[in-house]
Amino acid sequence: MVSIIANKKVLIITPFDKDQRGNSITTARLLVGLTSRGFQIDRLSLERENWQEYLKDALAKSKYALIHGFHARYFGEVLQAIPQMRNIPLILTTTGTDIHCDLLGEKRSMILDTFQTVQKIVVFNDDFHQIIQDVYPGFQHPARPSLSLAEKLVTIPQGVFLEPGAEKNRGELGLSEDQVVFLLPSGLRRIKHIELAIDSLSAVQDEFPEVRLLIMGAAIEEDYTRKILNRMRGLDWVIYLEEIPHSEMMSVLRLGDIVINTSYCEGQPQGALEAMSLGKPCILTGVPGNLNIIEQGVEGFYVGNQEELVEAAKILVQDPVERHLMGQRAAQLTASKFTLGQELDAYSRIYRQFLRQARD
Incomplete structure (x- = not known):
């Protein structure tokens, strides 16, 4: 060579x-x-x-x-x-x-x-x-x-490549061990449709107050960032971490339970794949770029609207055993194909x- x-x-x-x-x-x-x-x-x-x-x-x-x-x-x-x-x-x-x-x-x-x-x-x-x-x-x-x-x-x-950074614990982010944490690794851009995640999980959180949403990503589009921050106002169960150095992503992703991607379209959801490699089941919008990554109901769920996202989230919140099994299968998938x-x-x-x- x-x-x-x-x-x-x-x-x-x-x-x-x-x-x-x-x-x-x-x-x-x-x-x-x-x-x-x-x-x-x-x-x-x-x-x-x-x-x-x-x-x-x-x-x-x-x-x-x-x-x-x-x-x-x-x-x-x-x-x-x-x-x-x-x-x-x-x-x-x-x-x-x-x-x-x-x-x-x-x-x-x-x-x-x-x-x-x-x-x-x-x-x-x-x-x-x-x-x-x-x-x-x-x-x-x-x-x-x-x-x-x-x-x-x-x-x-x-x-998938994650650098092993310094270990973090949930307490550092204001989270407790009994909470179910949804991860949304995404920059704040319109195409990422972040309001779908917030609106859907709001309905879930009303029934399951232990639910938390962790958003991490750069504020890329100024007007859209303002819209999302306004939507988050008063929602103490939503935490926006802003941009996390990639060297620290592994330690942050480990703190979550489920990864979601709500984009209108994708090239390939790198953040979701990274979380899946750590054993997190996923909820992905059924759009080009996300489609054909997972098998429906095996490593996670594809959803097409708010109602379907709420349903998928409730399944994973209520059944920790199935959540663990889906997460293990997600890790196996990324280890074989990504x-x-x-x-x-x-x-x-x-x-x-x-x-x-x-x-x-």
Whole structure:
């Protein structure tokens, strides 16, 4: 491997790295993991003030043999700003909102151009293959008309990686051992539909006062954050921890009993998978990105509305034995299908393929 990748650097381009969001956590995880396997990798955030100047200079000096972008819309904007990138191999990982929100939006033609330009398109879930191909049924690569979109698409599920941080106890967060704690690891964004969790668990908490909701995530959208904080006002059973350093997530997630994800759509619910790996059953909205992760009623529940979320929550609150069994099955699922080793293996194969071509 070393002979293949020697002196061939890779650049990872992430839209964000300041807040702990899916893109920032995923790219940081891959940077560390793939570097440990011998790859030479830099990471560039589009939040960096001089990112365009840095990238133009790096390309002029032929610093990178491969560029790996995250999020189709943001990476498409980079391609438009720096067209000389098209002269080297490009990989794109789609991450969620680019598939669900941007494919049919005003940036549709730019995303098509991005898909045509890159050599590989990584998705987290097989379901996304058909979604993308349905949007672009007449896809044709300008340089290789025979190359289909299906040939570019590859599924690489995200790997779970949690750093063992300092142990915490429930008392530090104002929680007691007899309470049933629902975990909602999510930044405050409209697409995360956090009010569904609060409204649903309010109905559960009326009947089961031991219920608590722990929300952890950056305040990303100002207006939506204000709305959620107003909704929480007076609800002493809802605790908002704001942004938790990822190095501390394991110790916080261990304190909960059930993890929930209420998004309108997802790329793949990284926070939910992390909690599941620690033996927490889940309640997930039945939307693309969440679907086909679990089996209904085995590792948790899929829900489509507030009534279904209330019903699923009550089952898990009332039956601690079933809650434990579902949690154990959730841990087994993540250990078999969402491991860091599997993720790094898959990206390593792609990196080697293109770096070998660059060497030749």
